[in-house]
Amino acid sequence: MLAKRVIPCLDIDAGRVVKGVRFEDLRDAGDPVExxxxxxxxxxxxxxxxxxxxSADERPTLFKTVEAVACEIYVPLTVGGGVRGCADxxxxxxxGADKVSINTAAVADPDxxxxxxxxxxxxxxxxxxDAKRVKPRPGQxxxxxxxxxxxxxxxxxxxxxxxxxxxxxxxxxxxxxxVTSMDRDGTKAGxxxxxxxxxxxxxxxxxxASGGVGTLEHLYQGFSEGGADAVLAASIFHxxxxxxxxAKQYLAERGIRVRM
Amino acid sequence: xxxxxxIDYGMGNLHSLAKSLERVAGxxxxxxxxxxxxxxxxxRLVLPGVGGVRACMNELRRLELSELVVEAxxxxxxxGVCLGMQVLLDRSDExxxxxxxxxxxxxxxxxxxxxxxxxxxxxxxLKVPHMGWNRVHQTRPHPLWDGVPxxxxxxxxxxxxxxxxxxAHTLGTAEYSLNFAAVVxxxxxxxxxxHPEKSQDVGLRLLANFTTWDGEGG
Numbered sequence: 031m032l033a034k035r036v037i038p039c040l041d042i043d044a045g046r047v048v049k050g051v052r053f054e055d056l057r058d059a060g061d062p063v064e065x066x067x068x069x070x071x072x073x074x075x076x077x078x079x080x081x082x083x084x085s086a087d088e089r090p091t092l093f094k095t096v097e098a099v100a101c102e103i104y105v106p107l108t109v110g111g112g113v114r115g116c117a118d119x120x121x122x123x124x125x126g127a128d129k130v131s132i133n134t135a136a137v138a139d140p141d142x143x144x145x146x147x148x149x150x151x152x153x154x155x156x157x158x159x160d161a162k163r164v165k166p167r168p169g170q171x172x173x174x175x176x177x178x179x180x181x182x183x184x185x186x187x188x189x190x191x192x193x194x195x196x197x198x199x200x201x202x203x204x205x206x207x208x209v210t211s212m213d214r215d216g217t218k219a220g221x222x223x224x225x226x227x228x229x230x231x232x233x234x235x236x237x238x239a240s241g242g243v244g245t246l247e248h249l250y251q252g253f254s255e256g257g258a259d260a261v262l263a264a265s266i267f268h269x270x271x272x273x274x275x276x277a278k279q280y281l282a283e284r285g286i287r288v289r290m
Numbered sequence: 291x292x293x294x295x296x297i298d299y300g301m302g303n304l305h306s307l308a309k310s311l312e313r314v315a316g317x318x319x320x321x322x323x324x325x326x327x328x329x330x331x332x333x334r335l336v337l338p339g340v341g342g343v344r345a346c347m348n349e350l351r352r353l354e355l356s357e358l359v360v361e362a363x364x365x366x367x368x369x370g371v372c373l374g375m376q377v378l379l380d381r382s383d384e385x386x387x388x389x390x391x392x393x394x395x396x397x398x399x400x401x402x403x404x405x406x407x408x409x410x411x412x413x414x415x416l417k418v419p420h421m422g423w424n425r426v427h428q429t430r431p432h433p434l435w436d437g438v439p440x441x442x443x444x445x446x447x448x449x450x451x452x453x454x455x456x457x458a459h460t461l462g463t464a465e466y467s468l469n470f471a472a473v474v475x476x477x478x479x480x481x482x483x484x485h486p487e488k489s490q491d492v493g494l495r496l497l498a499n500f501t502t503w504d505g506e507g508g
Contacts, residue, residue: 031424031425031465031466032416032420032421032422032423032424032446032466033422033423033424033443034422035422035423070490075422075423075445097305100305100306100309101309104310104487104488104489104490104491104493104494105445105488105490106445106447106485106488124305125305126305126306128306128447128485128488148342148345149341149342149345150301150340150341151340151341151342151373152419152449153340153419153421153447153448153449154340154447205419205421205447206419206421234403234404234417234418235417235418235419236417236419236421236422259417259421259422260422289423289443
């Protein structure tokens with residue numbers, strides 16, 4: 031039977047690993063090749079790279095980083111950030127990425143997801159959904175929560191409802207959804223489990239939980255309450271609080287099937 | 291010096307596979323090429339593949355590589371990986387049905403869609419694509435398995451799976467709502483549904499076994 035996955039995430043800015051809080055306040059967290067190799071050796075099931083600056087003039091740096099990392103690791107590598115069209119997908123796959131994550135470009139043109147999936151295979155098309163809770167209006171307390179989709183690395187709000195958008199993207203051919211809670215990102219307060227379970231119940235493609243992990247218990251909750259197929263975390267691994275191996279050991283003890 | 295040819299038909303990621311082969315190939319050369327003549331001179335061939343089966347077959351035919359694969363399968367050790375494994379069979383249901391190379395009798399079919407969400411069963415929902423690490427059970431001995439522990443974890447990403455007609459053509463199975471052929475073999479032709487180049491040590495071991503396999507014992 032399929033194992034649940036534990037995925038360290040490396041936010042990349044100008045060729046370095048960085049980590050922010052709520053998508054801001056970036057701090058340096060090391061060299062991407064060294065960090066990725068360390069996680070591979072610790073038993074990471076995949077590694078995710080998010081190019082968080084994604085400005086046009088830094089793309090060659092990203093491709094070089096992806097190439098260097100792909101040579102050093104023997105687990106799948108997902109790369110996202112700044113993917114605008116099929117040419118970007120192709121360039122990242124050629125540089126050594128196994129999957130490409132798309133956010134802004136999918137919102138701009140949902141058919142791009144279909145096109146990229148048909149050309150390169152749905153298995154390598156991940157749609158990243160950055161979602162933020164909509165504050166209930168006065169008198170609406172007690173209503174089910176809602177989340178809005180954001181693009182451009184969390185800088186731009188859309189009118190899209192995150193759960194509806196997840197459904198649309200799965201129907202358009204996304205192979206996987208990477209769901210990040212912007213409210214929780216970097217806070218170490220745990221995943222937004224309501225957001226995760228609402229999306230996991232709405233789609234039949236794998237869901238990766240992201241944003242907010244501070245403890246191993248949070249990883250467990252991502253599976254047990256969030257219904258995720260994979261859990262992504264950054265800070266707890268970058269800080270050396272836990273190794274990936276310790277995280278998987280903990281999950282195994284809690285009855286989650288992981289690859290040891 | 292022996293040469294391993296990686297068939298490059300312009301689709302997907304050959305980088306990781308070629309790097310992994312180079313790492314385990316000893317003093318053999320790894321040639322990534324779409325040149326039919328150069329590939330026919332190789333001692334072993336690897337047919338990679340990601341993406342849709344129709345685009346894959348179209349490109350293989352356009353570059354006259356489908357004949358090459360069939361020709362190579364007469365004598366050389368040939369390894370299909372992922373979609374490159376699926377096209378070894380007769381046909382695939384993907385993209386509305388596509389005729390494939392027909393080296394191993396059988397079809398490629400889609401995993402059944404998971405039933406509607408039931409909160410109580412959430413952890414057991416089997417999503418499509420089948421994406422992640424799964425154990426591969428070895429159904430019979432083969433030089434490809436040398437030093438690979440039974441029930442090792444390999445990395446899979448696929449929505450369709452191979453169903454060989456002849457059970458003897460299945461070399462290993464994995465379980466995902468049903469038992470499916472994760473590895474197929476017929477004489478000097480083998481195919482793996484998973485990505486050995488993404489499966490850490492056991493994946494590299496399997497690739498190393500292919501690079502020293504003489505095509506016998508299959």
